[in-house]
Amino acid sequence: MHTDRRRFGLALASLAAAMPVACARPERPLRIWAMGLEGEALDRFGRDFEALHPDMPVRIQALPWGAGHEKLLTAFAADNLPDVVALGNTWIAEFAALGALQPLNARLAQSTITLDRYFDGPRKAVTVGDDILGIPWYVDTRLLFYRKDLLAKAGFSSVAKTWDGWDQQLAALSGARRGGKYGLLMPFAEYEPLVAFCLQADEPILMDSATRGGFRQKSIRDSFAYAVSLYTRGFANRLTHSEVTDVYSSFARGDFAFIITGPWNLAEFARRLPADMQGKWATAPLPGPNGPGVSSAGGVSMCIxxxxxxxxxxxxxxxxMCAPEQAAAFYEQTGDLPADRGAWQLTNLMHDARSLTFFDQLNRTxxxxxxxxxxxIANEMGAxxxxxxxxxxxxxxALKSLDEFAWRALAKRRSLLEARGVA
Structure with missing residues (x-):
């Protein structure tokens, strides 16, 4: 009896010893979340990464932009965020405040990433205090797309660099001089142009460590007043976004001469405008109060x-993914502009006047x-x-109400900073 038990025990031990070889669990994949079409495009790069690193399988999930923010917060609450998340730069501060992101300073110091080569605006967006919380992946900003032929017909050879000069051009391209058409399309629901004008001010939009609004400061008020005047002087039509049904056909008809928009429209204008219109449009940096103006620094960064x-x-x-070669390849697939200036040299971006304008503007964001x-707060600014x-x-x-709105919205931040003796 004892001999049988001993033999049975030895058999179990032998089986157990063999199990890790025969039934080894597969390596848990690296989980990566990214938004929208970029998340879908990332799949190809994930496969290429796996080919180089067979011991690092990846699983990429594309989240819709509309639902992505809520899903990220839900995952954070459940301690179920992925290993890599591509965050819109305006979301980084929120997840930093939650303590959800790892500082990357030490890893960067040992890496091949040269952060000094990246555009300043996105680099500042991922830096919270002394912590670098992400690596800028692709960038976004706003500037002018315009009809060269209409501007030339009005007697101008190039887009003005100052508000005063641009006003003269808009006046010549609006109203009775052009059959009741408008110089500018700037729908109310899009707050980005207004924010860009306010970022051109000498004073910050939010004051005192961003604990209260600064909307009644003189230069912010001047920027807001300038945006208002674009409508009240008849330069821009008073339209909501839902009332703009087909931007491209309207632009081709000459319903407006300027639009403030982003880099995705480089490809869309090339694809959607008629062939005879392709030589008649161009891009230009935003004008500013006293010279070439800054614009907002947007885009997406990869965080852990x-x-x-x-x-x-x-x-x-x-x-x-942030190596210049991959950033350039990602641009070729998606049209998203690389955050690394070095990657621009590997594409046709530096040889095309329209995209080169974005390079110029991205150096002033x-x-x-x-x-x-x-x-x-930005949505309330638009409203x-x-x-x-x-x-x-x-x-x-309105500016008083905005300061009051910001005061309420920033109450928690103000309380936390006051407790630390900062605000």
Missing amino acids: PKLSRKPDQAFAFIQY RPPPQVPEWER ALERVVRGLTTLDA
């Missing part, structure tokens, strides 16, 4: 959540205020602009 189970592999993937509440233009309130009353 604090609870990532594979931080080393996560950074290896980020380093791979500022990130919007880096607080979790920023998007709420306030519409109320003033439609005569529902005065400019000064």
Whole structure:
């Protein structure tokens, strides 16, 4: 009896010893989340990364932009964020405040990434205090797309660099001089142009460590007043975004001569405008109060959540995707502009006048205020602009209301900073 038990025990031990070889668990994949079409495009690069690193399988999930923010917050609450997450730069401050992101300073110091080569605006957007919380992946900003032929017909050889000069051009391209058409398309619901004008001010949009609004400061008021005047002087039509049904056909008809928009429209204008229109449009930097103006620094950065189970592999993937060669290849596939200036040299971007304007503008950008509440405040700025233009309130009353809105929105941040003796 004892001999049988001993033999049975030896058999179990032998089987157990063999199991890790025969039934070894597959390596847990590196989980990566990215938004929209870029998330879908990332799949090819994930396969290429796996080919170079067979011991690092990846699983990429594309999230829709509309639902992505909520999904990220839900995943954070459940301690279920992925190993790499591609965050819109305006979201980084929010996830930093939650303590959800790993600082990358030490890893960067040992990496092949040269952050000094990146555009300043996105680089500032990923830096919170002394911590670098992400690597800029692709960048976004706003500038002017315009009809060269209409500008020339009005007697101008190039787009003005100052507000005063641009006003003269808009006046010549608006109203009775052009059959009741408008010089500029700037729908109310799009707050980005207004934010860009305010970023051109000498004073910050949010004051005192971004704990309260600064909308009644003189230069911010001047920027807001300038945006209002574009409508009240008849340069821009008073339209909501839903009333603009086909931007491209309207642009081709000459319903407006200028639009403030982003880099995705380089490809869209080339694809959607008629063939005879392709030589008649161009891009130009935003004008400013006293010279070439800054614009907002947008885009997406790759970050590592604090609870990532594979931080080393996560950074290896980020380093791979942010290498100039991969950034250039990603641009060729998606049209997204690289955050690394070095990657531009590997594409046709530096040889095309329209995209070269973006390079120029990206060297003059500022990130919007880096607080979790920023998007709420920016949306309220857009709503306030519409109320003033439609005569529902005065400019000064609207700016006072914006300061009050920001005061309420930033209450938690103010309380936390006051407790630390900062604000």
